[in-house]
Amino acid sequence: MALVVQKYGGSSLENAERIRRVAERIVETKKQGNDVVVVCSAMGDTTDELLDLANQVNPVPPAREMDMLLTAGERISNSLVAMAIASLGASARSFTGSQAGVITTERHGNARIVEVTPGRVREALDEGHICLVAGFQGVNRETRDVTTLGRGGSDTTAVALAAALEADVCEIYSDVDGVYTADPRIVSNAQRLDNISFEEMLELAAVGAKILQLRCVEYARAFNVPLRVRSSYSNEIGTLVNGSVEDIPVEEAVLTGVAHDRSEAKITILGIPDVAGQAAQVFRAVADAEINIDMVLQNVSSIDDNRTDITFTCPREDGPRALELLKKLQVEGDWKDVLYDDHVGKVSLVGAGMKSHPGVTATFCEALAQSDVNIELISTSEIRISVLIRDTDLDTAVRALHEAFQLGGEEEAVVYAGTGR
């Protein structure tokens, strides 16, 4: 008998009809002889509606109370799924994050899981119940206050529970049926991958594939929890995320896929004095404002005035804030100018095969050149190449790379409509 943890996203639970469908799948899994633990996100728009209510009573609500409010969403979806399971004749018990032993740090709105002590869940499983655990939430052991885990929180709850319960697999259900070699909405012959290593999935998640949040994959890799990405609308087997890139035999290592990202902005500081500590000052200021930096480029100093240029990218939503704080530093620092550009896009190629196949970078650049796509920034890891280009060139670039590295299948990919939550 296996222990299966399943996680369902908000769009899979957006109304009573979908909740009943999810319940059928859960009961089916139980009937196949498995112990089943289910983690649900809040139903469809619940979280947005609660955020809207909060905003109406207080535009800057206290984080502790925000967590108390938002956790009601998963409480609702979980108990409804439990009821739907009961209506199919199976027995279900729902638990809050706190009841399921999800212990977190105290940072409201973006807490980290410290430990999972799922004694009550284990007990209920042993009594033959299907267990439902509210995702996205936990409890801070010191203050005993309710916390939320921030973006991708429900996926992380599922993986953390799977690790603590030593589950055989953690299935992540959404409206996409697996990990593809590229976005099927852009590349018509994109293929679904059967297998992908944790490291490759991490790289894909980091460069814009929205299928899994980075922290969830990191958690799964750290505790070696096999993940299966599946659709709640089909019976496709999905993609198994498992194993280390180190374990892939060289001959089998391939290029995995092309990811793209439209969510970044580019900031360039012109004419910054080329002396030690200047770059550090820039990045410290940005870091103190809790803005994540992605790609970075520093030009060679121009000889005549001993000044240089620094370019970096950050999330587009944080761009205006980053620009504002750098404009302030510009005066003190005697920089020539700070430029902002959010008409950029990032395209990346990921794959374990990059380590063993020489010439990947050359082919990458040639493919883009042949499609008249100009490269503005390059960054690489051992198994990834990313470049920043004009956002209007993004689709062309994705198709060109997918074609150049022969990632396509012979059939057209099925595109599911949906939000990809």
Add this chain to the structure above:
Amino acid sequence: MALVVQKYGGSSLENAERIRRVAERIVETKKQGNDVVVVCSAMGDTTDELLDLANQVNPVPPAREMDMLLTAGERISNSLVAMAIASLGASARSFTGSQAGVITTERHGNARIVEVTPGRVREALDEGHICLVAGFQGVNRETRDVTTLGRGGSDTTAVALAAALEADVCEIYSDVDGVYTADPRIVSNAQRLDNISFEEMLELAAVGAKILQLRCVEYARAFNVPLRVRSSYSNEIGTLVNGSVEDIPVEEAVLTGVAHDRSEAKITILGIPDVAGQAAQVFRAVADAEINIDMVLQNVSSIDDNRTDITFTCPREDGPRALELLKKLQVEGDWKDVLYDDHVGKVSLVGAGMKSHPGVTATFCEALAQSDVNIELISTSEIRISVLIRDTDLDTAVRALHEAFQLGGEEEAVVYAGTGR
């Protein structure tokens, strides 16, 4: 410095605007130098919306899961009120029933409070915070499952907290501004009472005054918690419910008010054998179906066939179920017939003065007779007379009794629109 517990009903919290108003009142109470604990019901229609969702996924949902679902409602309203308080510059902390130490029996959907151990609330009060506690909910100590308290649960939460914290007063806010000598929508010169004893309030609540639930008043009496019934839309002082009827000097004891009730049905069993145990069988069957009986009448046995008639009233919503089960017993028991009548109404006069003023019953019956209102059943307590009449006569009877006992004031009562939740 006094400790004030305030309870706000769902209609006082039905949108962001009303929540901000409630927050203003709470902060005002705090600024006057009081410690403040607030218990909120779920916002307006939240509970109905959740019930509707539950019904869509499972028409007979498991009670444990129903409690998990419904308690989300108070969690939402409480955290929103806390946010609204914060926006006014005061500091608030919300707690679930479980966090506030509301320990209950395990009966889901209709649990009773066993104990309140509000250590965290006390601690937060001592740190200067306004405390919000989710009403209507608690936790079963044995199973650690979330429970709900059933009808009037939030009022009871407030009173139980007030008792455990030894509060100076428990204020119950709704859309009515106090306890009246009669329903002002029926009697135009009904007067608001300044004071009423626990026993009188209990009698009024028992016979249809919807202002406070019976169990909340019982709890307040048992722990001697002064209650103040106030409106969340005015600054009227409301009605203080306090003290025993025993403590009222005979000269000051008066008749308090007239209450009415349209929620009962009358069931009559005709020709039941007049032997020992027959009535017991009827009432045991009804009790086993968890149907509450109110008034009971058994006629004198008719001489010729040694049979009698039994009449009783029960909640109208349970009437069809009671009728069905008695129709089954009719065959076994050889009764002549079982009749059902839901066109009845009950009118009651309540007051400590009844004990010391002879002739109240006579005046009561005369007043109804003069208005051509026929009495079908009578029941009394030491401080109450109730009669069952035609529902179409109810308004007439209320006015006639209010007039006969000179309960009216000189001014017209202000009638607040609202649901009286």
